[in-house]
Amino acid sequence: MSPGGADDAGAEAPDIRPAFSSLLEDSAEDLYESAPCGYLSTLMDGTIAKINATLLGWLGLSREDVVGRKRFSDLLTVGGRLYHETHFAPLLRMQGHLGGVALEMRTAAGPRLPVLVTSTLKRGADGEPLLIRTTVFDATDRRAYEQELLRARRAADEAREQAEADRVQLREALAVLQRSLLPDTLPDLPGVETAGYYHTASPMELGGDFYDLFPLDDTRTAFFLGDVCGKGPQAAALTSITRYTLRAAMIQDADPVDDLRILNRALLERYTGDDPRYCTAVAGVFERVGDTLRVRLASGGHPPALVLRADGTAEYLSTRGGMLVGVLPTAQFVGVSTVLRPGDTLLLYTDGLTEARVGRDRQLYGYDALLSFAAARAPAGSRALVDAVTGLLRYFGDGLDDDTALLAIGVPAAS
Amino acid sequence: MSVRRRNNVRVTGATTGRPVVLVHGFGCDQNMWRLVEPLLAEDHPVVLFDYVGAGRSDLSAWQENRYSSLDGYARDLVEVCEELDLRDAVVVGHSVSAMTGVLAAAAAPERIGALVMVCPSPRYIDEEGYRGGFSAEDIDELLESLESNYLGWSAAMAPVIMGNPDRPELGEELTNSFCATDPDIARVFARTTFLSDSRKDLETVTVPTLILECEQDVIAPREVGAYVHAAVPGSELVTLDAVGHCPQLSAPEATASAIRAFLSSGVR
Amino acid sequence: MKPLTIVSSRTPAGPLLEVAGDLDHSNAHDLRGAAVGAVLPAGSVLVVDLDELGFCDSSGITALIAVRNHVVAAGAGLVLVAVPETLRRLLHLTGLDQVFELRDSHRLQTN
Numbered sequence: 001m002s003p004g005g006a007d008d009a010g011a012e013a014p015d016i017r018p019a020f021s022s023l024l025e026d027s028a029e030d031l032y033e034s035a036p037c038g039y040l041s042t043l044m045d046g047t048i049a050k051i052n053a054t055l056l057g058w059l060g061l062s063r064e065d066v067v068g069r070k071r072f073s074d075l076l077t078v079g080g081r082l083y084h085e086t087h088f089a090p091l092l093r094m095q096g097h098l099g100g101v102a103l104e105m106r107t108a109a110g111p112r113l114p115v116l117v118t119s120t121l122k123r124g125a126d127g128e129p130l131l132i133r134t135t136v137f138d139a140t141d142r143r144a145y146e147q148e149l150l151r152a153r154r155a156a157d158e159a160r161e162q163a164e165a166d167r168v169q170l171r172e173a174l175a176v177l178q179r180s181l182l183p184d185t186l187p188d189l190p191g192v193e194t195a196g197y198y199h200t201a202s203p204m205e206l207g208g209d210f211y212d213l214f215p216l217d218d219t220r221t222a223f224f225l226g227d228v229c230g231k232g233p234q235a236a237a238l239t240s241i242t243r244y245t246l247r248a249a250m251i252q253d254a255d256p257v258d259d260l261r262i263l264n265r266a267l268l269e270r271y272t273g274d275d276p277r278y279c280t281a282v283a284g285v286f287e288r289v290g291d292t293l294r295v296r297l298a299s300g301g302h303p304p305a306l307v308l309r310a311d312g313t314a315e316y317l318s319t320r321g322g323m324l325v326g327v328l329p330t331a332q333f334v335g336v337s338t339v340l341r342p343g344d345t346l347l348l349y350t351d352g353l354t355e356a357r358v359g360r361d362r363q364l365y366g367y368d369a370l371l372s373f374a375a376a377r378a379p380a381g382s383r384a385l386v387d388a389v390t391g392l393l394r395y396f397g398d399g400l401d402d403d404t405a406l407l408a409i410g411v412p413a414a415s
Numbered sequence: 416m417s418v419r420r421r422n423n424v425r426v427t428g429a430t431t432g433r434p435v436v437l438v439h440g441f442g443c444d445q446n447m448w449r450l451v452e453p454l455l456a457e458d459h460p461v462v463l464f465d466y467v468g469a470g471r472s473d474l475s476a477w478q479e480n481r482y483s484s485l486d487g488y489a490r491d492l493v494e495v496c497e498e499l500d501l502r503d504a505v506v507v508g509h510s511v512s513a514m515t516g517v518l519a520a521a522a523a524p525e526r527i528g529a530l531v532m533v534c535p536s537p538r539y540i541d542e543e544g545y546r547g548g549f550s551a552e553d554i555d556e557l558l559e560s561l562e563s564n565y566l567g568w569s570a571a572m573a574p575v576i577m578g579n580p581d582r583p584e585l586g587e588e589l590t591n592s593f594c595a596t597d598p599d600i601a602r603v604f605a606r607t608t609f610l611s612d613s614r615k616d617l618e619t620v621t622v623p624t625l626i627l628e629c630e631q632d633v634i635a636p637r638e639v640g641a642y643v644h645a646a647v648p649g650s651e652l653v654t655l656d657a658v659g660h661c662p663q664l665s666a667p668e669a670t671a672s673a674i675r676a677f678l679s680s681g682v683r
Numbered sequence: 684m685k686p687l688t689i690v691s692s693r694t695p696a697g698p699l700l701e702v703a704g705d706l707d708h709s710n711a712h713d714l715r716g717a718a719v720g721a722v723l724p725a726g727s728v729l730v731v732d733l734d735e736l737g738f739c740d741s742s743g744i745t746a747l748i749a750v751r752n753h754v755v756a757a758g759a760g761l762v763l764v765a766v767p768e769t770l771r772r773l774l775h776l777t778g779l780d781q782v783f784e785l786r787d788s789h790r791l792q793t794n
Binding site for chain 1: 440441442443446447449510549550553554555556557558559560561609631632633634658659660661664665
């Protein structure tokens with residue numbers, strides 16, 4: 001307290017000035033003893049040299065019990081003592097000051113007293129440490145609050161970990177389910193090169209694209225690729241119905257237009273008019289004749305198949321007019337045929353590829369760009385073509401927000 | 416990640432002479448040696464490092480599995496010795512690291528030629544026929560104490576509490592940082608330290624060993640010093656006129672001269 | 684995302700729905716609901732004006748199909764007017780341009 005402060009305080013009211021200053025003079029010792037916090041001074045070995053009445057009162061100890069007899073660490077709980085030795089004391093030695101450390105003191109009555117301790121090293125003229133001055137604040141309320149905070153944080157951590165674990169589990173389940181909608185591997189067929197690829201837009205959502213390829217007999221092979229409406233479990237259920245209906249149909253009847261009609265009937269029967277479920281699909285059969293493949297395919301509302309020729313050109317096989325499968329009882333499906341000669345490759349894809357957004361204006365990638373891309377790569381084998389298109393999908397980055405399936409069928413170039 | 420960066424390895428002192436590796440214990444980091452280091456540096460190359468998880472080590476290299484047993488810490492020590500290609504080094508280990516030194520010396524006998532055990536304890540918990548000074552409940556209390564400090568400590572601790580220890584170093588604000596670690600890491604180190612039992616390992620020591628104990632040490636009382644002395648074959652015991660568990664801070668000269676005397680007594 | 688608004692009114696030929704905003708899975712059922720709510724005597728024509736339609740994905744297609752199924756069940760007709768280019772392309776690709784009657788403006792249609 002500066003005398004100036006007392007002057008200022010008394011300047012306006014001279015009559016209370018003597019009482020005020022005597023209050024200040026009188027309070028020095030009393031302030032130490034009965035301050036609202038604990039005071040304590042120890043020698044460098046921790047022996048308590050001085051302690052105020054407040055702290056003695058909190059601890060339920062008498063001055064004789066403590067001064068010259070106990071060390072500061074003796075007042076602490078065992079855990080606190082370990083903490084004091086491993087953290088508090090080294091820090092104080094090195095920094096000369098340490099503030100706001102949470103410790104617990106033992107009281108004579110038994111209960112522990114949570115405190116916040118601040119210590120300062122007092123040094124002699126030669127810089128040698130002489131003694132340690134410590135203030136002790138009762139932190140009962142604060143500790144209770146902190147513990148509540150800590151409990152809440154633990155609960156939040158646990159909830160977060162659980163949520164993360166659930167997410168991982170869900171993602172794994174979805175991946176398994178997604179794989180079940182696609183063939184594990186494409187069959188090895190003599191004189192034919194095939195390749196498939198599936199891009200999943202979100203690992204947390206089941207996509208609705210599908211493809212399959214399976215031999216019908218020694219020379220003929222059936223294949224299809226499509227896209228069901230919607231996403232998630234309902235789309236997966238629809239994909240499953242679609243895939244197995246088409247498979248069964250194609251095994252019975254090798255005319256792709258008929259097969260799409262059968263699928264159309266099955267979907268219309270399964271789903272009602274106010275909850276229409278449909279898909280776009282291209283289904284086909286190829287037959288090996290000599291070193292060529294005779295391909296017949298049919299489309300229901302699906303983007304046109306692309307053919308890369310051995311001579312370096314590329315073209316769409318138009319199936320314009322084929323309608324969504326599962327919408328109308330009288331739906332029309334459009335068939336088309338082609339022959340793949342050595343070096344030719346047929347590419348089926350879903351509209352994730354052509355509907356991708358590119359460039360700063362997020363323009364539709366579109367059919368013209370895909371045709372140019374294919375022409376620039378023709379001729380290309382199935383694997384090389386699928387790899388190239390996969391690279392394109394990667395290049396789209398977040399411009400590609402839909403699942404995308406690819407299936408390529410080709411006749412290897414004569415070597 | 417090189418071992419040097421991973422363990423924040425620092426080499427100071429003489430360019431020739433027998434290398435001395437100063438190993439910090441539970442609680443803080445290599446700064447614990449800052450008063451002793453210059454006293455040894457004149458005659459010895461001095462190596463300092465932080466265990467992974469402590470001080471300015473690379474926290475991303477920390478794995479709970481590895482650092483849940485003293486062997487993991489011993490591996491850090493051996494890897495530092497290998498990185499610097501030390502031969503016949505003197506390992507000065509404080510507190511739990513006195514035991515780490517024992518394990519490392521057994522694993523890499525060609526690299527470690529002598530041990531100085533500062534306030535060692537092979538077992539902190541009392542049991543029938545052995546007094547380590549603590550009960551299992553006491554250790555739980557320490558863990559609690561650690562926890563409340565990570566929450567209650569001054570503002571400098573806030574980033575750690577908030578689970579964001581990678582924020583840029585802010586000089587002064589990090590005054591307490593060298594005694595501060597991620598609370599999860601500190602809990603594992605505390606558990607490993609105070610629940611370990613390395614009494615059997617003491618008999619395996621074959622290198623010359625100096626044991627330094629303090630007159631009064633609540634963590635490693637003198638009975639424990641005597642136990643270690645009796646168990647380590649041919650060891651030498653020196654009782655320092657110091658109080659507390661960190662004589663390298665409270666009595667740096669006495670600590671350094673005891674080490675120097677031990678090394679100049681023709682220890683090989 | 685522009686919110687979807689559907690304004691219902693009547694023309695001499697039948698009810699008119701003016702659709703504005705983005706049509707996706709979150710609001711596709713609103714369009715079907717509006718069609719179900721319209722009074723559709725047999726032989727009348729429901730006109731859906733899509734001039735102000737913004738984004739429209741496959742859920743929008745689903746909603747239009749549901750609307751059509753409802754209209755056909757009621758023995759009425761359906762006309763889509765002012766179909767935006769992207770939706771027109773989608774209808775074309777999926778063969779639905781054969782199913783839906785598309786016109787440029789409903790005002791011409793009322794003549």
